[in-house]
Amino acid sequence: MKTGIIETKKGFFEITVAINGEKKELSVKNDESLLDALRRHGWKGTKKGCDTGDCGSCAVLLNGRPVLGCLAPAVTAHEGEITTIEGLGSVRAPHPLQVAFVEAGAVQCGFCIPGMILSSKHLLDRTPNPTEAEIRKALDGNLCRCTGYVKQVEAVKAAAQKLRGKGKRARA
Amino acid sequence: MDAKNLKVVNKPVIKMDALGLACGEPAFTDDVEFKGLLTGKILWSPHAHARIKKIDVSAALKVPGVKAVLTYKDLPRVPHTTAGQGYPEPSPYDSYTLDNKVRFVGDRVAAVAAETPEAAKEALSKIKVEYELLPAVFDTFEAMKDGAPVIHDEEDSKNIPDAKHNIAAKFDFEVKNGEWFKEADFVFEHSWSIPYLQHCAIEPHITIAHFDNTGRLVLRTSTQVPFHVRRIVAQALKIPVKKIRVVKPRIGGGFGSKQEVLLEDITAALALKTGRPVKLEYTRKETFISSRTRHPAVCRMKAGVKKDGTITDAEMEITLNTGAYGSHALTVMMCSGSHTIPMYRVKNNIRFIGRSVYTNLPVAGAYRGYGATQGFFAWECLMDMMAAKIGMDPVEFRKMNYIKLGEGSPVFKAMGEGREGVEQVITSTGLFEAIQKGSDEIKWTEKKLKYAAQSGPIRRGVGVACMMQGSGIPEVDMASATMKMNEDGSFNLLVGAADLGTGSDTILAQIAAEVLGIKTDDIIVTSSDTDITPFDVGAYASSTTFISGGAVKKTAEKVRDMILEVGAKILDQKKEDLRLEDGKVVAKDGASCSLSEVANTSLYYYNQHQITASASHFAHTSPPPFQANFAEVEVDTETGQVKILDYVSCVDCGTAINPQLAEGQNDGAVLNGISHTLSEAMEFSSNGTPLNASFRRYKIFSAADTPPVRTFIIPSWEPAGPFGAKSVSEIGINGPLPAVANAIYNACGVWLFEAPFTPDKVLKAIQKGKNKGL
Numbered sequence: 001m002k003t004g005i006i007e008t009k010k011g012f013f014e015i016t017v018a019i020n021g022e023k024k025e026l027s028v029k030n031d032e033s034l035l036d037a038l039r040r041h042g043w044k045g046t047k048k049g050c051d052t053g054d055c056g057s058c059a060v061l062l063n064g065r066p067v068l069g070c071l072a073p074a075v076t077a078h079e080g081e082i083t084t085i086e087g088l089g090s091v092r093a094p095h096p097l098q099v100a101f102v103e104a105g106a107v108q109c110g111f112c113i114p115g116m117i118l119s120s121k122h123l124l125d126r127t128p129n130p131t132e133a134e135i136r137k138a139l140d141g142n143l144c145r146c147t148g149y150v151k152q153v154e155a156v157k158a159a160a161q162k163l164r165g166k167g168k169r170a171r172a
Numbered sequence: 173m174d175a176k177n178l179k180v181v182n183k184p185v186i187k188m189d190a191l192g193l194a195c196g197e198p199a200f201t202d203d204v205e206f207k208g209l210l211t212g213k214i215l216w217s218p219h220a221h222a223r224i225k226k227i228d229v230s231a232a233l234k235v236p237g238v239k240a241v242l243t244y245k246d247l248p249r250v251p252h253t254t255a256g257q258g259y260p261e262p263s264p265y266d267s268y269t270l271d272n273k274v275r276f277v278g279d280r281v282a283a284v285a286a287e288t289p290e291a292a293k294e295a296l297s298k299i300k301v302e303y304e305l306l307p308a309v310f311d312t313f314e315a316m317k318d319g320a321p322v323i324h325d326e327e328d329s330k331n332i333p334d335a336k337h338n339i340a341a342k343f344d345f346e347v348k349n350g351e352w353f354k355e356a357d358f359v360f361e362h363s364w365s366i367p368y369l370q371h372c373a374i375e376p377h378i379t380i381a382h383f384d385n386t387g388r389l390v391l392r393t394s395t396q397v398p399f400h401v402r403r404i405v406a407q408a409l410k411i412p413v414k415k416i417r418v419v420k421p422r423i424g425g426g427f428g429s430k431q432e433v434l435l436e437d438i439t440a441a442l443a444l445k446t447g448r449p450v451k452l453e454y455t456r457k458e459t460f461i462s463s464r465t466r467h468p469a470v471c472r473m474k475a476g477v478k479k480d481g482t483i484t485d486a487e488m489e490i491t492l493n494t495g496a497y498g499s500h501a502l503t504v505m506m507c508s509g510s511h512t513i514p515m516y517r518v519k520n521n522i523r524f525i526g527r528s529v530y531t532n533l534p535v536a537g538a539y540r541g542y543g544a545t546q547g548f549f550a551w552e553c554l555m556d557m558m559a560a561k562i563g564m565d566p567v568e569f570r571k572m573n574y575i576k577l578g579e580g581s582p583v584f585k586a587m588g589e590g591r592e593g594v595e596q597v598i599t600s601t602g603l604f605e606a607i608q609k610g611s612d613e614i615k616w617t618e619k620k621l622k623y624a625a626q627s628g629p630i631r632r633g634v635g636v637a638c639m640m641q642g643s644g645i646p647e648v649d650m651a652s653a654t655m656k657m658n659e660d661g662s663f664n665l666l667v668g669a670a671d672l673g674t675g676s677d678t679i680l681a682q683i684a685a686e687v688l689g690i691k692t693d694d695i696i697v698t699s700s701d702t703d704i705t706p707f708d709v710g711a712y713a714s715s716t717t718f719i720s721g722g723a724v725k726k727t728a729e730k731v732r733d734m735i736l737e738v739g740a741k742i743l744d745q746k747k748e749d750l751r752l753e754d755g756k757v758v759a760k761d762g763a764s765c766s767l768s769e770v771a772n773t774s775l776y777y778y779n780q781h782q783i784t785a786s787a788s789h790f791a792h793t794s795p796p797p798f799q800a801n802f803a804e805v806e807v808d809t810e811t812g813q814v815k816i817l818d819y820v821s822c823v824d825c826g827t828a829i830n831p832q833l834a835e836g837q838n839d840g841a842v843l844n845g846i847s848h849t850l851s852e853a854m855e856f857s858s859n860g861t862p863l864n865a866s867f868r869r870y871k872i873f874s875a876a877d878t879p880p881v882r883t884f885i886i887p888s889w890e891p892a893g894p895f896g897a898k899s900v901s902e903i904g905i906n907g908p909l910p911a912v913a914n915a916i917y918n919a920c921g922v923w924l925f926e927a928p929f930t931p932d933k934v935l936k937a938i939q940k941g942k943n944k945g946l
Contacts, residue, residue, distance in 0.1 A: 044203040045196020047424070049374040050456040054867035057374055085196030098194040102186060105832035108840065109673025110193025111375045111424030117194060139875035143867060145372050145425050146673055148839030149875040150883075151832075 005078050015078040019043065020087025028074035034060070035069030037077075038084060045085035045114045049143070056142035059115035060084050066122045068141075085114035088121060097121055100159035101152065108146035116142040120156045128164050130156070173889045173896060175827045180685040181895045184832035185692050187678045189422060189671075199422035201378045201394045202453065209380070210239055210285040212442045212452035213292040215299050216462060217274035217281050220308035220532035220860035221321060224272045224281065224301060231298040232284060237291035240445040241299065242283045244270040247441055248410045251329050255499040255537065256397030256404070256431045258648050258709050262590025264340055264498040265330040269408050269437045274303075275323050275496035276532050277861045278461035285442040285450050308532035309338070310860055312470070312493045315529050323496060323530040332498065338530040340498030343506055347522045347582045355484040355520060356476025358561050364473070364550040366909075366927050368493075368854035369466040371539055372872050375424020376459045379435040381442070382449035389440055390417045396430040396670050397710030398700045404433045405440050416440075420700035423672035427844070428538030429464045430672065431712045432499060460865035464537030465854065467492040467504050467528070469546040475518075477558040481572050486518045489525040490546060495535040501528035503589045504536070507642075508543030510593060511796075512551050514581035515640050516573040522583065532860050538712060540841060541905040544641055545848075549927065552637040552910030556917060565620070566914065567611055570638050570800075577601050589713070594646045596793040600898065602824030602888035603638065603798040609884050610636070610822040614802035623918060629810045632817070633919025635803045637911040642794035643890075643899040644715030649790060651720035652706035653727040655684065656784035659775060661755055661767030662694045663731070668708025669720035670700045674901060675833040676716045680724045682829050683894050687728035688735070689752035690767070706786055714797075714899030717829060721894035722789035730785035738770045741778060795890045797898045798824040801842070801907030805915040812935030814850060814916060816879035821904055824886045827896035831885055834900045838883040841904030846881070847873040849908040851928055 006014045011030050016023065019038075028037040035058040038046050049057035051070045058069035061083035062076075089095030094102075097117050107113050116139055123130055123138035130138070135156045139149065175182040192199055229241040247270050253263040270280055282299050286292035307321045314320055315338040324335045333342050353359050379393040389411070395401050398418040406413045423430065439452040454463065470491045476484040490508045494501040505526040513522060539545075559569035575581060580597040587593050611617070619634045626632065654666040665684050671677040681695040698705060708720055732752055739757030740747040742765045749760045756764045774783050804818040821842050828834035851871045855863040864870045883904075889896035913924045916934065922941040926933060 039202075042205075043196075044198040044200075047200075047375070048202075049376070049424075050867050052456060052866055052868065055374060055456075085194075089195060091191055091195050091197065094191060094195060098191065101194045102190040105184065105187065105190075105836050107187060107190035107193050108675065108836055109373070109375065109423060109425040110190065111200065111373075111673075113194050114196045136875040136878070140877075141874070143372075143374060143872060143874060144840075145374055145427065145844065145872065146840045147836055148841075148843035148881050149878050150839040150881055151836055153875065 005075060013075055015075055017077050018081045020083060030075065032074045033070050034072040034074045034077055037074035038069060043084045043086060047111055047114060049111065056115045056119065057112050059118050059142065061118055061122060066119050083118065085117060088117065096162045097159040100155040100162065104151045104155035104158060106147060106151040106155040112142055112144045116144065116152060120159065124160055124163060128160060130160060175887060175896060178686060178895060180682045180692060181829050182827055182831065185678060185682055185830055187675045187833060188681065188692065188697065189677065193422065200375060200424055201380060201392055201421050206380060206382050206449040208448055210287060210446060210448050210450045211289045211292045212283060212285045212439055212450045213296055214283050214438065215281040215296045217277060217279040219274060219303055219305060220277050221306040221323065222274050222303040223306060225304050226302035227282065228300040229282065231300065232295040235291055235295045235298060237287035238284060238295045239287065239448060240285045240442055241295060242270060242441055242445060244272045250408050250410065252404060252408050253499060254433045254497065256400035256433055256710060259403060262502050263500055264332045266324050266332055267497050269441060276534055278534060279496060283438050283442055285446050308860055310531050310533055312491050312529035312531060315531050323532060339527055340494045340530050341502035341505055341528040343502065343526045345524045345586045349520045352521050353476045353485050355478060357479045359474065359476045360554055360557050361474035362554065362925060363470055364553060364925050365470045366468055366546050366549060368468050368534065369539065369848055369852050370460055370854060370870060371427040371429035373425030373427055373429060376454040376456060377430065377434050377463055378453035379439040380449060380451045381439040388415055388417060389443065390419060391436050391440060392419045392421060393436050394423050394430055395420055396426045396672050396712055398670060398702055399668060399707050400710060401433055401436050402702050405436050408437045409441060418702045420670050426672040427540045428712065431538040431710065432464050434463055456867065457865045460870065461534055461862050464499060465534055466539035467494060467536035467546065471508065471546055471550040473550040473554050475554055475558065477562060479562050481562060481564050481569055482519055483516055483573055484519050485521040486513060487523040488513060488547065488550065492528040493531050493533065493536065494528040495531060495533045497535045498528060498530065499535055499537040504543040506587050506589060508547035510583055510587035511544035511641055512547035514575055514583045515551065515638060517575065524587065533856065534862065540844065540902045542902065545906045548637065548639050548906040549909040553913050553923065556914040566636050567607060567616060570636065571604065571607060574603055574638060589645045589648065594792060599795055599892060600826055600888040600890040601798055602886040603800065606798060606800040606822035606824050606886045609886060610800040610802040610820045613820045613882065614804055614818060616802065619804065630806060630808055631919040632804065632806050633915045635911045635913065635915030635918055637801050637907045637914065639799045639903055639906045640796035641714055641899060641903040642796055643718035643893065644791055644794055645713050646791050646794045649709045649713060649715045649719045650788055651708040651723040652786060652788040653723045654706050654784065654786040655727050655731045656782055657731065657771045659768060659771050661771055662696065665695050665697045665724065666705040667697065667699045667720060667724065668705045669716050670711040672711050674711065674716065674837060675830065676711065676720065679717060679829040679833060680720060683721050683724045684728040686895060687725060687732055690755050714902045717897050718893050718899055719789055719791060721829065721897060722791065723787055725894040726787035726789055727785050730787055731783060734783045734785065735767065735770050738774050739765060742769060742773055791892060793892055795892055795898050797900060797903050799903050799907060801911045803908065803911040803915045805912060805919055807916055807919045807934065809920055809938050812931030812938065814929055814934055816846060816912065818880050819846065820882045821907060822884045822886050823900060823904065824888050825900035826888050826890035826893050826898035828885050828900065829895065829897050834885055835883045837901045838904040839881050841902065842881050842908060843873055843878060845905040845908035849912045849928055853928055
């Protein structure tokens with residue numbers, strides 16, 4: 001049960017969310033999507049490819065599960081934990097999945113990649129040693145027009161191996 | 173020559189922007205904030221063909237937050253083309269930033285800029301337009317008839333060859349060495365068709381127009397052609413080139429749809445009107461309807477063959493639907509012949525008849541493959557028909573007839589892009605090896621034999637197709653580069669070339685690094701900013717590796733010469749005895765100095781100067797890359813469902829500057845082609861309204877849909893290319909339609925002439941075959 005959403009001015013609500021581990025209070029419009037709210041507040045890694053829930057570029061993890069930011073109303077994230085691509089790793093300290101995508105040559109234009117990496121993260125959190133079919137199923141909601149998915153599937157395989165090899169799960 | 177001794181080129185160097193993109197760094201057009209940014213929106217025509225009788229924007233202007241509403245009355249009327257091509261563009265000048273006529277459902281009517289997206293939307297709803305509806309035409313053959321509605325009846329458009337018959341472009345050509353089909357034992361004639369197809373770059377089109385601190389207009393835009401954008405916006409809005417700066421950030425895919433001035437002119441007009449920064453971005457639906465598409469085509473081919481496998485005559489008649497405007501109308505049409513007909517030797521006669529025709533449907537433009545996709549569907553299926561008739565294996569028939577090293581074609585000279593072409597002969601080819609490798613990987617001979625005796629409803633088959641493309645437009649495309657050296661022995665490389673996700677920044681750095689004996693880490697690449705980087709025509713026509721790569725190589729060679737000059741002083745040696753290696757100037761006797769010592773000497777100590785150079789490059793030929801593609805399919809003859817079991821694509825792109833990125837280019841091109849083959853088509857209502865303008869209803873392949881796609885790079889060495897390189901980006905999209913059609917024929921004995929091969933069409937063809945007793 002979500003509680004304590006405060007309407008600050010007409011049509012605007014203050015929600016409390018943990019974004020990439022940091023507690024934030026965000027002012028969001030009542031009909032604003034989570035995608036638009038995140039982008040408006042500076043999390044630009046989350047992309048808008050269709051705004052109709054079909055391409056997966058806006059995927060973020062809400063309480064550990066992938067959601068389409070363009071379909072989820074921002075207010076539904078109240079009191080939730082959000083992981084965006086920025087929270088997974090950075091250029092200085094990338095997550096093994098980010099490294100694997102780069103090393104496999106899986107990043108062409110890169111627009112679909114944040115969503116795809118977060119979908120992969122969710123997969124590897126639950127299935128540390130996925131089959132190719134499981135990887136393809138996990139990436140099925142993330143459209144890419146550049147790569148043919150060949151090197152992205154390779155990247156997830158490589159990341160899974162690396163994460164298993166370390167004997168620990170991916171960082172949140 | 174080969175790539176054996178290369179140290180940086182032909183190596184899988186990590187793409188330099190990949191990590192930032194994978195970490196979600198703000199890199200794309202929309203990832204930066206502008207204070208006071210207005211939202212731009214466009215009012216689209218709900219009618220396929222109409223004249224604007226009255227347009228009243230007074231109510232729209234009263235919406236709180238609305239800062240500007242523009243109609244045709246507010247802008248200069250300048251006929252131009254939106255096609256981002258070299259000047260003078262070979263496309264007709266038939267477009268206006270805003271016009272008093274609309275020519276398709278989704279054409280521009282008016283534009284607004286407002287403080288919020290909500291206010292902009294409300295303003296659009298309050299623009300009152302009174303239309304005079306005009307009869308519309310949606311079929312190219314109807315559109316060419318006498319008395320058809322004339323889509324471009326305005327008097328000021330230019331370079332439309334026959335506006336009365338809606339012909340946006342035409343080109344005919346014939347080589348005649350005797351009587352047509354006289355020597356042929358068998359003559360075939362069929363038509364193949366391709367529907368409206370969308371690029372589906374995942375980043376929708378977007379432009380932000382803002383002003384710098386001197387009041388100059390800056391266009392931050394998702395484009396493949398920054399320099400053409402600057403020129404065409406200047407032309408359309410009648411402002412000097414010097415008043416405009418175009419910046420290309422990272423681009424979320426283009427595939428040709430961003431070789432177009434789609435939003436930049438109107439966004440600039442809104443910014444100039446309001447004095448405020450304005451962002452205009454397409455929704456996905458707008459991207460489907462109001463950006464650009466592949467030219468739908470009907471390609472009729474007639475060819476003759478002798479029993480011994482000699483192709484005697486070939487005639488191609490292609491009719492392209494260019495939609496409401498003639499963007500790339502002439503050039504795509506010409507490339508459908510010039511990139512395809514030379515693939516095989518034709519002994520006697522060749523004829524090409526090309527038309528691009530206006531209709532009241534969305535506007536076609538550049539799309540990866542650029543006509544060759546349309547042409548090869550016909551040519552490569554016809555090849556299999558001929559092989560079947562004369563009882564020759566399709567692979568052997570192709571091996572016998574494909575254009576060999578040292579051979580030319582009269583087509584090269586006769587047909588260029590929008591004008592006469594250049595004479596050329598093939599100076600590199602790995603096609604034979606590509607065919608061999610592909611045959612082995614797919615197990616061609618074994619499977620042909622196995623699939624010859626099948627029974628039951630599920631049938632399997634294998635099919636082959638060979639293709640070629642070009643590497644840039646000869647004597648048209650030009651690129652340039654600038655390099656300068658820094659104190660630590662690193663270099664800035666400034667290129668006009670537009671990396672739209674292809675990795676061109678990386679491969680251009682590899683070329684420079686190879687020349688200078690350094691690693692790509694020591695090269696900082698800046699690309700595509702019209703204020704900072706030198707000119708480049710942009711990312712199209714498979715030109716970047718070959719043309720821009722050539723410019724970078726020349727530039728680096730000049731810089732190398734300057735470095736050796738300084739190194740000779742430092743080491744007190746003859747320049748001729750020095751070379752660059754591992755970040756050092758090395759002499760024959762083993763003496764050496766670091767590049768940083770060279771840089772510091774030149775900057776601070778001796779004969780002070782900046783080591784820097786620029787060079788430009790254009791080419792007299794366009795060496796084709798080659799491919800052999802093999803598909804294995806399974807056809808359910810009861811449902812018509814076609815499943816691709818395996819797809820092997822062997823590509824000769826000369827030296828792959830970066831094999832990993834080249835494979836990625838080809839994987840993506842092939843899957844785009846497979847998606848065209850089995851799934852994609854834009855659909856329209858009877859009044860021309862697009863019906864499936866979303867990813868939900870226009871289905872592109874996802875990871876789970878995708879069959880195994882296996883790319884193999886077959887090395888060759890192109891003497892005219894940088895380190896032996898040719899192009900790679902486009903060619904792969906041309907294979908799946910014919911390779912899969914030929915595999916379906918092998919599986920169940922029926923030909924498919926109409927893309928995509930959806931179950932209904934396959935089933936219909938099978939039924940028709942059964943009626944004929946197949």
